[in-house]
Amino acid sequence: MILGPKWSAVVLAAGRGPDDPMAKAFGVAHKCGIAVDGVPMLQRVLGALTGADVGLPILVSIDNADAGVRAAGAFSSQARMLSAANSAPSSAKAAVLTAGSFPVLVTTGDHALLTAEMVTDFCARALGSRADFCVGLATAETILAAYPETKRTYFRLGSDRVSGCNLFAVTSPSGLKLFDVWHEMERNRKKPWKLVAAFGLRPLLAFAMGKLTLQKAFDEMSRRLGFRIAPVLLPFAEAAIDVDKPSDHALAEQIIRQRMKSQG
Numbered sequence: 001m002i003l004g005p006k007w008s009a010v011v012l013a014a015g016r017g018p019d020d021p022m023a024k025a026f027g028v029a030h031k032c033g034i035a036v037d038g039v040p041m042l043q044r045v046l047g048a049l050t051g052a053d054v055g056l057p058i059l060v061s062i063d064n065a066d067a068g069v070r071a072a073g074a075f076s077s078q079a080r081m082l083s084a085a086n087s088a089p090s091s092a093k094a095a096v097l098t099a100g101s102f103p104v105l106v107t108t109g110d111h112a113l114l115t116a117e118m119v120t121d122f123c124a125r126a127l128g129s130r131a132d133f134c135v136g137l138a139t140a141e142t143i144l145a146a147y148p149e150t151k152r153t154y155f156r157l158g159s160d161r162v163s164g165c166n167l168f169a170v171t172s173p174s175g176l177k178l179f180d181v182w183h184e185m186e187r188n189r190k191k192p193w194k195l196v197a198a199f200g201l202r203p204l205l206a207f208a209m210g211k212l213t214l215q216k217a218f219d220e221m222s223r224r225l226g227f228r229i230a231p232v233l234l235p236f237a238e239a240a241i242d243v244d245k246p247s248d249h250a251l252a253e254q255i256i257r258q259r260m261k262s263q264g
Contacts, residue, residue, distance in 0.1 A: 007123055008099035009054040011045055012091055013062040013071075013109025014084035025246055030067035032109040034243065037256045041112040041243060042068065046075035051116030052123070054105065059098055061091040062109070071109075089182035096170050096179075103127065106168040112252045113238040118167070122232055122239075126169035131222075131230035133175035136167030137214075138240040139233060146237035150251060158213040162231070165239040174227035181225065 015023060015031045026034045032042035042060070049058050057080040062068040065081040072079050082098060085091040096104045105123060107114060126134040140154050140161035152163040170176060214231055222228045234240075243249050 004124070004127055005103060006055045008096075008101060008104045009049045009058045010092060010095040010099065010104060010106045011042070011049075011058060011060045011079075011109050012084075012088055012095075012106065013042055013060050013068060014088070014091060015063055015067075017063075022244070022246075022249075026249075030062075030064050030071065032062065033067060033071040034110075034249065036112040036243065036249065037253045040071040040073060042071035042109045043073040043075055044112045045107065045109055045114055046072055046079055048111075048114040048116050048119055049105075049107075050075060050078055052119035054119070059095045060109070061085075061095045089179040092168075092182070093176060093179035096176060102173070102175075103169055103171040106170065108166040108242060110243045111166050112243050113241055113255055115236075115238075118234065118236050118239050121236070122165075122167050122234060123169065125232045125234075126171060126230075129228075129230040129232065131175075131228040132170075132172045133178045133227070133229045134169040134171070134232045135229070136165035136169075136232050136234055136239060137162040138165055138235075138237060139163075142235060143237045143240050147241070147251065150241060151247075152240055157217050160214040162214060162233070163240045165234055165236075166242050167232075167234070167239065169232070172227075175229075177225060177227060178229060 013032045020031050022034060023029065023031045028034055033040045036044060046058055056078050058078060059082055060068050060079050061082045061084045063084045068081045069076045082095055085094055092106050105119065122136050143150065143152060143163060154161040154163050218229055218231050238255060241248060241251060243252050
């Protein structure tokens with residue numbers, strides 16, 4: 001259970017239309033309905049959020065409300081379907097504004113390995129940072145120690161290598177401004193130097209010399225944008241594994257079965 005203020009929660013679950021490669025690969029109408037060990041991904045996400053005692057209803061931004069209701073399963077009554085905008089940042093911003101209060105947790109509909117423990121941990125760390133916007137990350141060391149076979153996209157800053165966890169916290173109205181620059185950041189996420197260059201010559205030089213650390217990068221971003229953005233490093237390797245391709249799906253099923261086995 002999340003301690004402190006009541007959090008609202010947003011799930012970004014829009015698919016890629018009728019040609020979504022994952023939906024086609026698994027023979028479903030919408031990606032969020034792909035079953036991971038027998039349970040649709042969206043239902044797993046909603047179960048983790050309700051287990052963490054977030055505020056209800058949970059807002060699901062999706063391009064097909066009927067598909068969302070079906071994928072939500074037993075949690076459909078605890079969710080409210082919103083029409084997705086034409087991009088993830090626009091959808092996120094609209095959903096956070098619909099929530100109407102802060103703090104707001106934002107995650108994705110393909111985060112099939114999300115647990116209430118991860119949500120609780122992330123929210124506590126986000127509030128402790130006193131930042132306006134927080135980004136959940138896991139280090140390469142954390143991920144590879146648990147799952148050396150998984151292939152993730154890592155962002156290298158100095159000696160730090162991190163991967164995104166599809167967990168974001170908007171803790172104040174100022175944090176909403178991040179969605180306005182998110183599109184450019186997402187476009188360059190696999191080209192770190194372009195992302196760094198957008199914030200000026202000084203961080204670009206530091207990056208080129210291997211001296212731009214994770215914390216310095218976020219501090220520079222905060223300075224440039226005029227509000228505080230903070231990284232939240234999570235101790236859960238699974239937090240960085242979303243289901244974006246068939247190999248992710250196979251790994252997610254393996255992890256969930258191992259969880260069930262360990263729980264008796």
